[in-house]
Amino acid sequence: MNVWILCYFRTGSSFLAEMLNATDLFDGEFGEKVQRATRIEIIERYKQIYEKGGRLIPQNHTQMCREHFEFFYNNRDKKFIESRLPGLKYILLRRRNLVKSGISDYFSLVTKSSTLPTEKDKEKYLDIPIPFDEEMVLESYYRTMKSYYGWISYLQGSKYIEFEHEDLKRHPLMVIGSVLDYLGLKYDQEEVRLKIEKRKAEEIAAGRYSRMRPMPQRPERLEYEERLRKILEERGLPIEGR
Numbered sequence: 001m002n003v004w005i006l007c008y009f010r011t012g013s014s015f016l017a018e019m020l021n022a023t024d025l026f027d028g029e030f031g032e033k034v035q036r037a038t039r040i041e042i043i044e045r046y047k048q049i050y051e052k053g054g055r056l057i058p059q060n061h062t063q064m065c066r067e068h069f070e071f072f073y074n075n076r077d078k079k080f081i082e083s084r085l086p087g088l089k090y091i092l093l094r095r096r097n098l099v100k101s102g103i104s105d106y107f108s109l110v111t112k113s114s115t116l117p118t119e120k121d122k123e124k125y126l127d128i129p130i131p132f133d134e135e136m137v138l139e140s141y142y143r144t145m146k147s148y149y150g151w152i153s154y155l156q157g158s159k160y161i162e163f164e165h166e167d168l169k170r171h172p173l174m175v176i177g178s179v180l181d182y183l184g185l186k187y188d189q190e191e192v193r194l195k196i197e198k199r200k201a202e203e204i205a206a207g208r209y210s211r212m213r214p215m216p217q218r219p220e221r222l223e224y225e226e227r228l229r230k231i232l233e234e235r236g237l238p239i240e241g242r
Contacts, residue, residue, distance in 0.1 A: 002085040008147030010104040011093040012165045022199035090160035099229050102141035
């Protein structure tokens, strides 16, 4: 089965991937495979995956290849990918709240932290000063908008299922069930829930970082979200996605 999770930064793709991995319903695991690479290198990588059976295509963050938007959003390249990966299914993640998305992206850029593997990393993350840089904050906001509509452009003419980050956080098991239904996989709802809870408990007990555990909240988050909200209102820019 060929599955792609399409997303942009801070949409919960790693959270979704870790829960899907815990179900043991896939031949392989979702992970971030496409890093910074040239267009030719990326295409060659797809060829290698296909030649090995093309069993499972991992999630792809647009920020990992932001210099190569034209590759992901080019219909000619999409035809090439889909010809090599028959039956490719797409899952699109986005954030409804563009204010929270922009600030989350900004915090990650400034602190250079998207995950916190240990308690020491968590302490360092909370100690890093984050000044409010209006220009950088707006860059984060525009980047999320560009990434989302880029994927929408790429997906024209293709079937896909779309979820919001907010629903994934509030009702994770419901979203997982919808994904598995969309993929046509047979599963027992209670068994899936128990496997996810077991994976989470094992990761935490072993002292490993689990993406099923939320990032700690920065004390200035609410203030910065309100400041960005006012800026967007003054400029007549959208605060929520479609």
